Amino acid sequence: TIDAIKKISETLPGAHFMLGVSNVSFGLNPAARITLNSMFLHEATQVGMDGAIVSAAKILPLIKIEPDHQKICRDLIYDNREFDGEICTYDPLGKLTTLFEGVTTKDARSSASLADLPIEERLKQHIIDGERIGLDEALQVALDTPYEPLQIINTFLLDGMKVVGELFGSGQMQLPFVLQSAQTMKAAVAFLEPLMEKEDGQDDSGKGKFLIATVKGDVHDIGKNLVDIILTNNGYKVINLGIKQTIDAIVTAYEEHQPDCIAMSGLLVKSTAFMKDNLAVFNEKGISVPVILGGAALTPKFVYGDCQDVYNGQVIYGKDAFADLTFMDRLMPAKKEESWQDSEGFVGDYAQYNQKGRRAIAQAEAELNGGAKKEKKKEPEVIDTNRSEAVDVAISRPTPPFWGTKVLNPEDFDMDELYWHLDLQALFVGQWQFRKPKAQSREEYDVFLQETVHPILAEWKQKIKAENLLHPQLVYGYFPCVAEGNSVHVYAPSVIDQGLTPEDAKPSFTWEFPRQKSMRRLCIADFFLPKEQNQFDVFPMQAVTVGQVSADYARQLFAEDKYTDYLYFHGLAVQMAEAMAEWCHALIRKELGYGDLDPDNIRDMLAQRYQGSRYSFGYPACPNVADQAKQLEILGTDRIGMTMDESEQLYPEESTTAIITYHPTAKYFSA
Template sequence: MAALDIVNTHLLEGMKVVGELFGKGEMQLPFVLQSAEVMKTAVALLEPHMEKVEGADSSKGSIVLATVRGDVHDIGKNLVDIILTNNGYTVHNIGIKQPITAIIEAAEEHDADVIGMSGLLVKSTVVMKENLEELTSRGLAKRWPVLLGGAALTRTYVEDDLAGQFDGVVRYARDAFEGLRLMEPLVRVARGESSDDVGLPALKKRRHSVVTVTQTPEDELPARSDVAADNPVPEPPFWGTRIVKGLQLADYAAFLDERATFLGQWGLKPGRGEDGASYEELRDTEGRPRLRAWLDAIRAEGMVDPSVIYGYFPVWSEGDEVVVAHHTGPDGGSGGQVGTERLRFRFPRQRRDRHLCLADFIKPKEWVEETGRYDVLPVQLVTIGDTVTPHTARLFAENKYREYMELHGLSVQLTEALAEFWHSRVRAELGFADEEPDDVDGLFKLDYRGARFSLGYPACPDMEDRHKVVELLRPGRVGVTLSEELQLHPEQSTDCFVFHHPEAKYFSV
């Protein structure tokens, strides 16, 4: 073997060791990505000097990677791309929102060994199931082993529920390094070996345990929970919507959840054992210095274009439903008589515990008829715009993997910070400024009056309601659109209802 080939082999082995250390919790993800950057640079320097053997294929196997139909999230998929590519596999990354037909076409075009599908949304788990059914119906289930990953997936869902209905081989990858460990046996299966002989881990079967939960029959559910009905209703500063632009980064960055950014997005997780760095050490030596540098760069290069569109709407409740009424002004609805129903949201009610429902936090119709007043429902949508996307795409293309992950993760958390910042503004406009927590940690503990609820969460799971939110707010005015899959674009956008009732806190249905 030539000297350069030996060096290249050692680079691959070194990256494998790095991956094993990460899997054991002995190495932080940012440093793993920096190792991948070093390897990529080294290979690029070596390749011009390495002897090309005609007909030889240096790849250890190939995979088509895609984020499934309806899902715009690509950070997890791109991390898999980075790790597999830097460990000798050929990756055909075909992007986001890919239907199964496009995935199959790419797998056929590139003669791929494996298909990998990613997704962040709960809905994406259903799409993955449909994709496996499509592979089976086309007689292609045994042609490509399938690797599935994403935040909403669980191992038992993939390896028990889905595997039990799929004619081929399917496995779950919790992260990019588990995907790496699975690639070799999956490639061997694709090339004709039996799945029993290649060292694939056993399928994780669901453990069935008996849990007794007493639920109230639907026909016996109360019309309303024990939520207090005598709370005062604030006067909104206006009815309808307003647009806010020109927001300063420093204002909403002050509401950034550092822990969610450093741990969840940047992978700065505490090490194991006595010698492992604590979260506080990583926060002070890695997290905060890099955060300051990123905020300076974002400001200097104009990477974000924040906008808020929000409004106050007159409402009442009827059982499990919140009814939005027509009101005066340009945002009052088209042609409806003031005070009559414009649209309504139906929310699920708990079958146990307090039998809570979001509608309980809104005054009932009888109160409106008695007082001649309405309750108020603030609704808001925030975005930091799509201007950050070219910057993350450039970093990924330039193999600056750590910076790519950090900027993408920070953009997600800055969107949440902007939502938190504007929620505090709404509370102030409703007259609750004196009930604010003393510090930012209190915000993340919900130590303030009321709560904001985003669509897709247990208390308001019906994503179809986003059509009604769009009708109320008309976010196209700030460049935000709604896809057929009910996702907001740009990705760095989020909407929510704000409930001002003192007892409004998060609950599970």
């Protein structure tokens, strides 16, 4: 069959294949059938099979099949029998039958029995599998062997965490399972700690000390907390200062704890400026330990260029929690061997680990060539305010159902409607990080999502409903407006009641937006009626939140060491705020009279296959986050507990705002 797929593919390019799979294992033990069916399905997809007729419940992903079982199944599929003359000396069918004699399908789906392993390997496997059942008994066996508690931690348990890191790095283990391993590690350490006698003056810094904080004005802590979890459970002493930490607080903590490394985290674009400022203060205070910078707004170029230029010590780009762990695992032995210098980084045998930024490399090359190139003198920028010809002014303009704002509270929502607007790709892959391993086929990955990930989502939906863990609220409304050049003048709703025109009325405020310098030269202002027509257009706005209760509950989960639950709930809360924004935008389209153009499936909805667009401050089309303050004021978001601080951070954390344009030409663009 597999050879036939290959030959047909060569003879008839573009042909598709569908197979019934289970006949390949007819007559075998049910447990053997699951394994052989899975291997046959994998081999067939590798050569071009497009579809399979098979029960998803009776298939295993490749990573769940032991290597020796894989080999026997492949030998059977490809008839790799071995003969001595006419005598068969190796029969994979016989091997497979013997191997699965007495084995149930449940056994086939589980890992090898932990009890059969030597205690050293057994403990290591407990960590790798994230298996809490039987952990205490295994630890007691190790203590009775006898191993010292610290020896158990530093050898067997940390060896397990090392394997977990390698599996994650190679794409064979997703983040939720990493966190299950971390929880198991935490439980093991908690069991052993009371048995460890601490001598007077004994250092509790573990493998090294690591100070981490989310910078001033930023409440996003999921990335920082993941770093804490991974490093703590790999033997490091982590001093986690929390969110919104000022430079004074970070310096004070450094002086108190004397960490080997400082890490600063932040999600907001403005946080990157605070990080850079903090590095300058470190110089003033004589701090030169390595500093790791991490967060969604950072790039390697910014870290190794702009930030390294400021700091006298070494700056490292923290791509993810395991990048931080890798750096620390290199730093600590290098320090012991005097192969680390704060000003130079790794030296001697460790020099290969130094990470050079693009700007540093370019500067070194320029100096070798006789000096850095002089920057060209910038000419004064001329701002283009001419309306784009790509945007038609002569379109039908809607009349809103009301002028002003409306508040919706939890009782006004059907949660199932909100869940319908959930972006599952962003949730499963972006937030929960269930990424498809390279060795896994698309079909195997889809089965995994259906059998493992969707049930997790269903459980959290039930828990959220039972415990009221989300408190959805929103404010939306319609305001009179006109465009002038690159600006939009927004008026109070009262100008409509007073019968005023744009010539007579005074705007409540004006927003100025950037214009594309090329392509269609778009600007958000182009989508609204120009002022010279002396007629008000409608400017919709919205602000949504899932409430402070969600942020509080997420922090509670982290404090209770429920790492996997923390990841699941935090990610779901973030995406539910986005789902609310999508739902509210759909409501506005419906009320303005063009909701019937909406697609009937969520993928097309998320791809903006509807009329108009939604823009949030901080993105390229409207980059000035400070303008959001005017939006909150005119919407009256204090009524739903939504505010913005001096660092332009929204509270509660899982909240979003947007301005809406209904113009058919309006889509996302960069200006």
